Amino acid sequence: MAAETPAERIAALRAVIDRHAEAYYEKDAPEIPDAEYDRLLRELLDLESEHPELATPDSPTVRIGGDINTAFSPVVHRVRMMSLHNAFDIGELESWSERVERRLEGNAVPEYSVELKFDGLAISLRYENGVLVQGATRGDGAVGEDVTHNVRTIADIPQRLPAGAPAILEVRGEVFMRLSSFAALNARQKAEAEATGKEPKLYVNPRNTAAGSLRQIDAAITADRDLSFFCYQLGSVEGGPALATHTETLEWLGSLGFPINEHTVTCSTIGEVAERVEELNAARHDLDYEFDGVVVKVNDLRLQNELGADAKAPRWAIAYKLPPEERTTTLLDIEVSIGPSGQATPFAVLDPVFVGGVTVATATLHNQDQVAAKDVRPGDVVIVRRAGDVIPEVVGPVLSERDPASKPWTFPTDCPVCGEPLVRPEGVAATHCVNFHCPRQIRGRIEHWASRNAMDIEYLGEKNVDRFVDAGLLHDVADLYSIDFDVILGMDGFKEKSVANLRHAIEASKQKPLGNLLFGLRIPEIGQVNAQTLAAAFGTMDRIVEASVEEIAAVDGFGTVIAESVHAWFSQDGARDLVDRLARAGLTMEAAQVDESVEKTLDGQAVVVSGTLEGFTRDGAKDAIIARGGKSPGSVSKKTLALVVGGDPGASKVTKAEEAGVPVIDEAAFVRLLETGQLPEGLDS
Numbered sequence: 001m002a003a004e005t006p007a008e009r010i011a012a013l014r015a016v017i018d019r020h021a022e023a024y025y026e027k028d029a030p031e032i033p034d035a036e037y038d039r040l041l042r043e044l045l046d047l048e049s050e051h052p053e054l055a056t057p058d059s060p061t062v063r064i065g066g067d068i069n070t071a072f073s074p075v076v077h078r079v080r081m082m083s084l085h086n087a088f089d090i091g092e093l094e095s096w097s098e099r100v101e102r103r104l105e106g107n108a109v110p111e112y113s114v115e116l117k118f119d120g121l122a123i124s125l126r127y128e129n130g131v132l133v134q135g136a137t138r139g140d141g142a143v144g145e146d147v148t149h150n151v152r153t154i155a156d157i158p159q160r161l162p163a164g165a166p167a168i169l170e171v172r173g174e175v176f177m178r179l180s181s182f183a184a185l186n187a188r189q190k191a192e193a194e195a196t197g198k199e200p201k202l203y204v205n206p207r208n209t210a211a212g213s214l215r216q217i218d219a220a221i222t223a224d225r226d227l228s229f230f231c232y233q234l235g236s237v238e239g240g241p242a243l244a245t246h247t248e249t250l251e252w253l254g255s256l257g258f259p260i261n262e263h264t265v266t267c268s269t270i271g272e273v274a275e276r277v278e279e280l281n282a283a284r285h286d287l288d289y290e291f292d293g294v295v296v297k298v299n300d301l302r303l304q305n306e307l308g309a310d311a312k313a314p315r316w317a318i319a320y321k322l323p324p325e326e327r328t329t330t331l332l333d334i335e336v337s338i339g340p341s342g343q344a345t346p347f348a349v350l351d352p353v354f355v356g357g358v359t360v361a362t363a364t365l366h367n368q369d370q371v372a373a374k375d376v377r378p379g380d381v382v383i384v385r386r387a388g389d390v391i392p393e394v395v396g397p398v399l400s401e402r403d404p405a406s407k408p409w410t411f412p413t414d415c416p417v418c419g420e421p422l423v424r425p426e427g428v429a430a431t432h433c434v435n436f437h438c439p440r441q442i443r444g445r446i447e448h449w450a451s452r453n454a455m456d457i458e459y460l461g462e463k464n465v466d467r468f469v470d471a472g473l474l475h476d477v478a479d480l481y482s483i484d485f486d487v488i489l490g491m492d493g494f495k496e497k498s499v500a501n502l503r504h505a506i507e508a509s510k511q512k513p514l515g516n517l518l519f520g521l522r523i524p525e526i527g528q529v530n531a532q533t534l535a536a537a538f539g540t541m542d543r544i545v546e547a548s549v550e551e552i553a554a555v556d557g558f559g560t561v562i563a564e565s566v567h568a569w570f571s572q573d574g575a576r577d578l579v580d581r582l583a584r585a586g587l588t589m590e591a592a593q594v595d596e597s598v599e600k601t602l603d604g605q606a607v608v609v610s611g612t613l614e615g616f617t618r619d620g621a622k623d624a625i626i627a628r629g630g631k632s633p634g635s636v637s638k639k640t641l642a643l644v645v646g647g648d649p650g651a652s653k654v655t656k657a658e659e660a661g662v663p664v665i666d667e668a669a670f671v672r673l674l675e676t677g678q679l680p681e682g683l684d685s
């Protein structure tokens with residue numbers, strides 16, 4: 001088996017865990033021991049914390065609606081952990097304060113406590129008689145997860161309170177990771193990777209790393225992550241002192257040993273608040289932690305009480321969200337990368353800069369016109385922006401800092417990989433390397449050929465393709481079938497076993513159906529579905545090669561654009577020779593006989609299959625659908641008739657189907673669907 005990517009492993013784990021959770025909780029019939037279930041969940045948690053970009057709200061590691069992650073016990077918050085309403089500009093802040101004043105009619109204009117909105121994970125800490133007894137995440141606000149064992153490892157959080165602490169005290173605040181701790185963690189990851197010769201697994205940003213670290217099953221991992229804490233609110237309290245304002249509350253919490261943030265101030269007008277927001281925004285880069293906004297709270301606790309809350313958030317507070325973060329850095333160079341299909345994309349090489357929670361060292365500049373419009377030049381000081389999860393963007397140059405001798409950047413005339421001229425047709429934004437023999441494109445074509453939905457050649461990952469192309473062993477996909485395995489055996493890192501695996505995988509690909517082969521050729525306009533249609537319509541490769549534009553255009557659903565593309569591809573230099581070599585190597589050049597006696601129960605309908613079925617191979621299921629006049633695309637859309645799920649289906653497909661209202665059926669229902677064209681009762685629309 002080719003090594004699974006983290007995304008594939010995560011999807012597989014989620015599907016298996018969901019299935020077992022259902023068997024355990026809903027059917028009361030567990031299929032695996034608890035320890036095995038915990039092991040799966042732990043593996044998923046670890047992967048999600050290593051790859052926070054792959055975390056999703058529907059993962060079994062995250063509570064869904066009222067469901068709680070089974071790895072952590074549920075904690076019912078005695079006082080709800082509410083959210084905050086947002087203001088995105090000063091006008092919205094002013095409207096909020098006007099609403100507050102209107103509601104408090106007759107009372108004096110309130111004083112505000114203005115503090116940072118820390119970018120981490122909210123936590124509620126419960127102390128009984130001065131001893132920390134529980135730490136819980138916010139969850140859905142009503143019910144959170146018990147992470148006491150992890151919270152105990154955070155040095156900022158007191159385990160015991162001084163004498164005189166109230167009988168019950170719940171303190172709320174934010175767990176976060178300091179930028180210095182985040183940098184140290186990544187430096188450690190790098191050093192460890194270097195020592196073992198592996199690719200370093202770097203954490204993407206402090207916020208996700210902090211959240212992932214707190215939601216570990218193994219507290220030793222949390223302890224190792226150097227998390228910090230600031231408190232900002234009280235939950236339920238029994239036996240505390242009488243407090244009149246939020247500021248007093250914070251001071252009191254400080255006296256009990258809780259870290260309170262030193263940047264909190266009080267303001268008596270909303271104008272002062274606005275000034276403070278500006279000050280804090282300007283100081284955004286001076287602190288050792290991130291904040292993504294400013295929280296403004298009515299300071300008087302009596303007034304807070306009077307204002308109350310709506311379903312989501314208190315009326316006495318608002319979060320002012322700071323604009324997307326922008327920083328300046330030096331544009332070291334503009335380079336052009338060549339994609340697998342030859343597209344030439346300019347990108348900025350930057351002096352690495354930490355912006356919007358990640359270190360940015362490169363940023364795409366999209367195409368020639370974009371570079372010209374921004375007029376960014378190597379050597380310029382440029383503004384880099386990153387908002388939320390959006391890809392980083394070079395906004396433009398700081399002209400006052402430009403070297404007067406600098407010249408506009410010009411797009412290279414030749415491909416940086418093969419040296420042949422680049423081409424940009426008139427009226428088109430993209431520039432391409434059109435050299436069919438460009439090594440980048442050769443690699444791109446071979447990678448595509450080997451990919452799962454094409455010829456599915458395991459063990460031939462991108463790295464191996466690179467090495468074999470560089471070593472001159474591969475020039476096109478047909479070379480795979482006469483590759484010299486002895487040479488590979490002599491290459492670094494290859495052993496008898498790995499070469500045997502590769503040989504076997506290449507050999508097995510010869511049996512792939514004609515539709516896969518056509519898709520593997522990467523003919524423009526010919527995706528998976530069109531490739532299947534083409535194979536089914538002509539039956540043999542010879543007929544496709546010989547077909548005229550008109551004949552191809554006549555295929556149901558094709559038309560001239562697709563037909564011209566196919567025709568042009570087979571007419572280009574070397575194409576027929578390539579097809580001949582593939583045929584001589586023994587690849588499948590004929591579509592599976594369409595059995596005319598098979599009833600066309602699925603005429604024109606799309607059925608997607610995900611996961612392993614017992615009675616069908618992956619291709620067998622597709623063939624069965626196609627033989628009945630249907631299509632079997634790789635992804636679910638609104639038009640899909642049904643999603644068939646076997647063992648370990650792709651979680652994203654299932655979610656997509658549910659969102660699009662596409663029926664999800666099992667193998668037995670699939671067999672009936674093939675026979676009758678009917679979905680199980682109640683699922684048909």
Ligand code: IVH
Pocket residue numbers: 081082083084115116117118119120121122123138174232233295314317319
């Ligand atoms: S007060 C009832 N203060 O923001 C009000 N929240 O969007 C409770 N946050 O879940 C929140 N810094 O994780 C408050 N200084 C601060 C905060 C803060 C960050 C987070 C907190 C909360 C979220 C609400």
